[in-house]
Amino acid sequence: MQLIAGQGAVDLAQALIGARLSLRGCGGIIIETEAYTAEDPASHSHRGPTPRNASMFGPAGHAYVYRSYGIHLCLNVVARPAEAVLIRALTPDHGLDAMQDRRGDRSLCDGPGRLTQALDVRITDDGAPFDGGDLAIALPPQPQPLLQGPRIGISRAQDLPWRFGLAGASGLSRRFPS
Structure with a gap:
């Protein structure tokens, strides 16, 4: 994750589309993100x-x-500092049995709450590095085709087009406007 040092949240949110996220043996491909900045x-x-x-x-x-x-x-x-990217959805591809055990017979990772439940994200993960230990992110070798639209589930600055998705992906938390 050294490639993101100093990168702004909007640029990082786009760069993370198509990245591989792993957490304690479970994970998949990031297909939806949202950017949040200090001035936001x-x-x-x-x-x-x-x-x-x-x-x-x-x-x-x-x-x-x-x-x-x-x-x-x-x-x-x-x-x-003061900027972050919310991981909204991913296409799960490893640790599926464990994710199914946590989520039951429901959607696995098509929303931020479902994703964290399926991956067993814990409050103690706060502040942990994405360095390949329990948490890892491998950026895609090249930029992926993006969808872009307004963020969802917030009450302020809803009009900012800082929600990004992988074009053609199924399993997004919500459809993007046409």
Whole structure:
């Protein structure tokens, strides 16, 4: 993940499409992301560092994990201080039995909460590096064909076109506008 040092969240969100994500023996291909920057009123970093968002101000290539609406965990990749990319969906391709055990007979990774449940993301993963240990990301060898549209599930700055998806992929959390 050294390639992302200093890269902004919008650029990283695009670069992560098609990347391979692995977490403790489970994972797949990232097919949907969203970018959040320091100036963005929808970003957790917008008002500065807190104990909850401290990892977002940490080193690039580390995880920022938080609980959304008190229910689901969300997994982000820190781009540069105060910027991160939410991993919204992936196409699972390894550790499928374990993911099925966690999710049952439901969709595995087509949304940030489902993805973290299937992959067994833990709050203790917050701040961990994507260095090939428990967490790893391998960027694709070349840029992938992208879909782009507004972010979803937020109440501020909804119009920013900082949601990216892999063109032609099934399993996105929501369809992109035409």
